[in-house]
Amino acid sequence: MFGTYFRIGIYGPKFGDLDEQEFVYKEPAITKLAEISHRLEGFYGERFGEDQVEVIKDSNPVDKCKLDPNKAFIQITYVEPYFDTYEMKDRITYFDKNYNLRRFVYCTPFTLDGRAHGDLHEQFKRKTILTTSHAFPYIKTRINIIHKEEVISTPIEVAIEDMQKKTQELAFATHQDPSDAKMLQMVLQGSVGTTVNQGPLEVAQVFLSEIPIDPKLYRHHNKLRLCFKDFTKRCEDALRKNKSLIGPDQKEYQRELERNYHRLKEALQPLINRKIPQLYKPVLQVNSHRDSFSRMSLRKLDM
Structure with missing residues (x-):
């Protein structure tokens, strides 16, 4: 009944008004990343030509200046529903965690020198939180992303x-x-x-x-x-x-x-x-100040 979610970014003049648009797709729960990637590549390949469509393999931010303007690019990333800590108190059951979903998250590992993976002391992580215009489940299986927030985690x-x-x-x-x-x-x-x-x-x-x-x-x-x-x-x-x-x-x-x-x-x-x-x-200093303040107050009361 419930789904698997993917963030789809499409880039290139061939897409017209949809250029640089991002969506969250809801797919059947057993759908794998390779499956949806193959399907979208085939769909747009029939439309623009197989040699004109390219799938971006990573989830890093896309620099459009580095893309070939004569090609259509698709970036596909697996995402999961995202909940704040306070939300988890109300989302207890499996149904609660799969209903009224508007925020999704995916993580991208990186290091300061540009590599994706490094030693423990140099491994950073970029957490990207996406917000859609409507909540899943919805009458459509594709909803626009209207807000994106990035949180960087230190090693x-x-x-x-x-x-x-x-x-x-x-x-x-x-x-x-x-x-x-x-x-x-x-x-x-x-x-x-x-x-x-x-x-x-x-x-x-x-x-x-x-x-x-x-x-x-x-x-x-x-x-x-x-x-x-x-x-x-x-x-x-x-x-x-x-x-x-x-x-x-x-x-x-x-x-x-x-x-x-x-x-x-x-x-x-x-x-x-x-x-x-x-x-x-700091705790001891605060307590000592508080104690001295209390003693001064008592002294004034005695006077």
């Missing part, structure tokens, strides 16, 4: 989002009803497995090994530290759940997961237990 903010996502996946797999042992083990392996590249331990070593020089990063550093505390607790819950689900043939596998978890926890311990003293100074 440490990207790390925070990634760790929050891993923690949510663990919580979902642990409390899934009915339980799915294969899903739980897959998520656990990705969380505590020693062979995971850019896994939790590497993230912690990159961002938590030293207190940042820039005071603006103190709160991000502290937030990531708390994310790791929550993450290790969820890992422990997941291991306990997995132990109750497995048979005798998987006991050795369970022990291996537990060993990996304890190694990870031991390595993380000194990183996530370190607090930033500077974060607590």
